[in-house]
Amino acid sequence: MPSTPARLTVIGGGFAGLTAAITAAESGARVTLHEAHHTLGGRARTAEGAYRTNEGPHALYNGGPHWIWLRQRDLIGPLAPVPPIEGTRLRLHHQGRFRRTPPLAMLKLLRRKPEEAPVEADFMTWATGEVGEEGARAAAHYIAVATFHHDPGSLSARFVQERLRRATKLPPEAHYPRGGWGSVIDRMASLAWNLGVRVETLSRIDSVASLCAKNPVVVATSLPAARGLLQDETLHWDSARTALVDMALTSRKGDPFAISDLDATGWIERFTTQDRTLAPAGQDLIQGQIPLSPEESKADGAARADHLLDLGFPGWRDRLLWRRDGVSNGRTGAVDLPGTTWRDRPAIDRGDGVYLAGDQVAAPGLLSEVSFNSALEAVTLALAPARLDLKSA
Known part of the structure; x- marks a missing residue:
């Protein structure tokens, strides 16, 4: 008799959740993915409209296994060209000067x-x-x-x-999918649907108890969301708090590609240097992140960003067409304090058929690579009992 396919539930439709769903479906499992919002992508969403912003500066590093995985499935798509080193106009703010x-x-x-x-x-x-x-x-x-x-x-x-x-590696590992990270998410979502993944948006799950009683569950949400969902107060790990600055300026010849503050912490990047599709013709999309100490406010971060802009983008206030300031709190991945490594973060296997995936759990890698590696490990562990059952059948 033909074997019954394994079933898997994925909660969260961001990069980790889509990676888990695709991997499981490719293994022959029947997958249902629940996403609380009306669109997929999580923190990898790219805004619709005139200015194609991500949630903070985003890049895709090519040094990890996720790059190969995405390439093999033609999910990266066209990349914005990386400017030549001599033409990038990277400015380093050090000892008060560029x-x-x-x-x-x-x-x-x-x-x-x-x-x-x-x-x-x-x-x-x-x-x-x-x-x-x-x-x-x-x-x-x-x-x-x-x-x-x-x-x-x-x-x-x-x-x-x-x-x-x-x-700081040369040539640079950071690459920019044309159209923003959302273009990668769109291709991942299409592949998931083509593989038979059942995608349910606006589907908020409040408890996994009834779900994992039937099938294994991969919780691919932020760690605070997973903590509430699983009612597990041990799900904590340090992250960061960062002011995010998005703005559009009238283009001006000679503007830098990026500014790195070596006197403090901060990064301002002109994303349209690589990808002109991110803003209307004649305009530049600027995105920056200014890390905030516990005592600093969003206004403090915006003021520090303004100072860097004053130094690197002369006359920017007269060229300003649009601006949005925000704060990302605990949404930028794990940071490891002295004496800890990624192995000390919350374990992927939570027991009772529940597995974690995301950028703050026990998996190696840089930024989105943690989400990817944890998603693969979660699916491997979740489907292992089904594989054993098939072998013994």
Whole structure:
């Protein structure tokens, strides 16, 4: 007799949830995906309208297994061309002025392999011992672009050094799907539907008890949402709080591609440098993130962004066409404190047929790679009993 396909429920239709649903469906499982909102994508949504913004600066790194997985399924689509190094006009704000190259001590630090950085020490202490305080502080502030944290120097040295090496790699690992991250999500959603995944939007799940009594469940939500859904107060991990600045300016020749603040933490990027489809002709889409300390407000972050814009985009206020400021709190992925690694984060297997996927759980990788790796592991664990049953049948 033909075997009965395994069944799997996925809660959350963001990058992790869609990865889990596609992987399970490709394995022959019957998958139902529940998404509380009317559109899929989670934090990878790209806004509709004149300005195609993401929730903060987004890029897709090509150094992880998710890149190969997406490529094999033709899910990345066309990429915006990466500007040549000599033409990127990256400006580094250091010691009160702009420069084109990092401090020499920071360059020396980039040669250190991640394995040389201790897990137990904070990055600032370790890096100061390696190259001195100036280079260590500049490197810590630069890597806020990939941690979104107001004080990366206080994080585990291993955690920060791994991200520093990847964020400064040449040629760059960061790539930009044309049309924004939403274009990747749209292709993933189409593949899921073609594979027979049952997608239910505006479907908010309040409890998994009845679901996991029938089939395994992958909870692919934010960690706070998973904590409430599973009523599990152990589901905590440190993340960051960041002011997000989106604006459109009348285009001006000579504007920089990006500004990195090495005197504090902050990143301003002109996304239309790579992808002109993100804003109307003659306009530039600017997106920035200014990490906030616990004492700082959204207004403080906006003021710091304005200062960088004053320095790097002369006359920007007279060219301003549209602006939106916001705050992302605990929605930028996990950060590891000294003495911890990704293995110490909340486990994927929660028992009783429930599995976690997302960017704050126990899986390796940088930013969205954590979501991807955890989704694959969650599906592997969830479907393992079904595979064993088939072998014994």
